[in-house]
Amino acid sequence: MARSSASRAYLPAKVTPPRGWSFCMVAASVETITTFLTGVRASTRPYTTLIVWMALMAYVERDTGRLTCSQRQLARTAGVTQGDVSRALERLVEMGVLQKHGRGRYSVHPSVMWRGELAKRDHAEAGAPGLTLIDGGLSD
Secondary structure (H helix, E strand, C coil), rough: EEEECCCCECCCCCCCCCCCCCEEEEECCCHHHHHHHHHCCCCHHHHHHHHHHHHHHEEEEECCEECCCCHHHHHHHHCCCCCHHHHHHHHHHCCCCCCCCCCCEECCCCCEECCCCHHCCCCCHCCCCCCCCCCCCCCC
């Protein structure tokens, strides 16, 4: 099944699971997800922002949250252009779910996504800027 011709990427007929699964934890509270999705929808290209967020999960370094890929690699993984990746990363930094540490160096906010030991996540979270929930989600 082909994706858009612009991305020139194809879905494999069969996905083979990797040896030694490596899981990425994502915050699952209703408030966090609602806030995250509200921020994504507020971006100029919400689909691209979301797909880049999903693609970067594969590049989160264990126990640090740092991204271990270039924007070119992330663009290939997400099936978008490097310009799209750059804009999506800027939006994710604005939202606070991604932290920028100089030119081309990023890490995920440990309160939103983590790969590794929980004790190390707790330590990283203690040093991370606080996240603020924004209005805009639906209430019962």
